[in-house]
Amino acid sequence: MNNHLRGLRAERGWSQQDLADRLEVSRQSVNAIETGRYDPSLPLAFRIAELFSLPIEQVFVSPSATG
């Protein structure tokens, strides 16, 4: 699933490890989500959106929207 995680992270000057620490997950998880290799569970997706104070659809791109 496409997402804006890399950009959002860069805006805040956070490394993948910084984001991982804030989410209490591994850096591998952040990397896998960021590169679209892993779709997070709904609770984790909400945690990510809440961390950036954004609605979930502004962090993750709906697969149906990308065609």
Add this chain to the structure above:
Amino acid sequence: MRFSPAQQRYNRRALWLSIAYMALLLPAVYLLSRHMVGGPAAYVIGVAPALPICGLFWAMGLYLVEESDEYLRMMQTRALLVATAIALTATTIWGFLEGFELVPHLPAYIWSVVWIGGLGIGAGTCRITARRSA
């Protein structure tokens, strides 16, 4: 590479279980290969080295329960499935070949070793396939 708290606990348990395995295996081989023990005691000594190996399976299950990182848990689950598939496939093929007397007999505990080795292969293939799907 940083280990998650659950991975650290698993590593610690696996280390202690490996030490216990060696500590129990050596006297068992020494005593039983020389027929120095008989009766029920022989069974107790004979089964002792198997218990830390069984403990590794328990530790692996506990890791999956304790791992709070869903991505790491998924990767480990995949590795376990690959290891199980490898071990069961090898067991089945070898079992038939052995039944037809085309290959020598292997002690059954070898399949636990194959499964543990399969975990390494599973972890490697999961990493490669995860990278390819990016």
